Amino acid sequence: MMDTMLKRMSLRSLYALLGFAILTAFFLLGSCLHQIGIPIPGGVLGLILFYLSMSTGLVKLKWVESMAGLMLRHMVLLFVPLTVGLMEMGQLLSKQAVAITASLLVSLVAVMVTTGLLGRWLLPALPAAGKEAGQ
Amino acid sequence: MNFLVTHPVFSIAFTLLSYFLATVLHRRWRWIPPIVAACLPIVALLLLVREPYEKYNQGGNCLTWLLGPATVALAVPMYRHGVALRRSLPTLALIVLAGSVVGMITAGGTAWLLGAPLPVVMSTIPKSVTTPIAIEVCRELKGIPQITIALVILAGVLGASFGAPLMRLVGVKDDRAIGAAIGTAAHGVGTASLVRRSEMQATVSSWAMAAAGVFTSLLAALLKLFLH
The missing domain is CATH 1.20.5 (Single alpha-helices involved in coiled-coils or other helix-helix interfaces)
Structure with a gap:
């Protein structure tokens, strides 16, 4: 019982790691393409390529679902540091x-x-x- | 003391703690926006120890970088809802594209007519789209990311509160049209407000929010080419 639980848990965290690796890889790919002259932001290029990869079945929704959900749910955390910067823009x-x-x-x-x-x-x-x- | 407070690891940990407390507060009192509640303790601490924002941001930047992969993650709801909406997808895309064009022109145009300096005008242009994409577009256009973030948050909150009444006022009753309008104008915050109203509105809205982000980036690239 304990064993199956541990196995399931570690499987879930492996999926989270895999998801993070895939999302980061697409972001970096997009950023490289942006760097060599495509005028669209790297993250958005990554988004488009990632969407196409899911449509063609190259990447399975299941691999990224949990990590993507986590990042989207807690996205507010990620823009806290930039928002704190408003403190220096009062003037x-x-x-x-x-x-x-x-x-x-x-x-x-x-x-x-x-x-x-x-x-x-x-x-x-x-x-x-x-x-x-x-x- | 200041060594500890300005250590990048401390900045990250303190931001996580503030965010955690903000979500707890938001769960208890729904009207508190998590982003405001999460920022206030950090601002207070920086003022208390008299350290500049720049020092805090050495650690804060690590979190900002994660917005890149988070942008890519937006493809997941877009893909999932795109499958459910596939027959109306071309029309929806057209509508969201039109909304994005109008949003960029009216935002930039109003600020420009009222005499705002160019970086401020550029910062207003991506104000309708979801934060991570808005920041990237703002940087592309050489705007000021902080101004864009403030506008994006306000657009989300106002769109979530007044979007549905406005739609009633102009006689829009189709669930898909309401979802498209609120997703295009008020991104994730607007979408979240629709979840309890109608499943179809929320589905279209989350598709529209991601699509508006993509279209706005493409249009901003065109604008940049045109300006040079």
Whole structure:
């Protein structure tokens, strides 16, 4: 009983390590491609290549699922250090407060209204969503 | 004392501890944003021991680097939900692309018209997309990552609170359209707010958030070429 539990646990942590290795490898691959002149950020290039690898079956969802889930759930932790940097930007922020706030509000409403209305006009022609997800 | 506090390992450990406490607080009081609760103890400590941000960031940087693999991890929900949505995928892609273009132009345009300096204008452009991608796009455009992060967080919180009422106001009722709008405008924070409302909204939203990130990076690359 104890043995099977340990085996299952170590298997799970091996999957986590494998997942981390795969995600890091794709990030580094993307960063190399970015370095040699592709103008898209390395992480996004990695994301695209990783998506294609899963679509073609080169990488199995099962290998990365647990680590990807963990990283996405706790992503907030990863941008804490950069956010702390705001403490040194008080002056710039207060000087540009109006422009920054206006830009945020205008753009937020514009994106939601454009996307929502386009969706309202273009999507209903397609098969009912519920049925499709159930296939 | 200051040797200990500025040691990179201490910075990492203290950040983990603050984050842990922030998630506990957030679980008890839902309205506390974890990111704010996680940053405050760190800022307080740095002010208390009179050390600059730069010293803390020697350790903090290690966590920032992990945003790279985390960006790649976004492909997982995109792939998984893409399978469920496959028939509406081309149309959804078009809609999210249009939303991303409008978002970048209106954000940058408003800041520019109000006379903000170029780095600030560039920092506002990726404000609709998920944090790790927004930071990378901001760096590409030579913006200021901290400003982008603050805007991304605010866009997420505002989009999560006012997105659904706004959709009702303009008469959008289709679950997929609502999901696409909130995922494109308010990334992960908006998506999380939909999970309890409707499964279809949340599925489309998490696909749209990843797609908007990819499209915005591609469009930013074009913008960069155009500016040179």
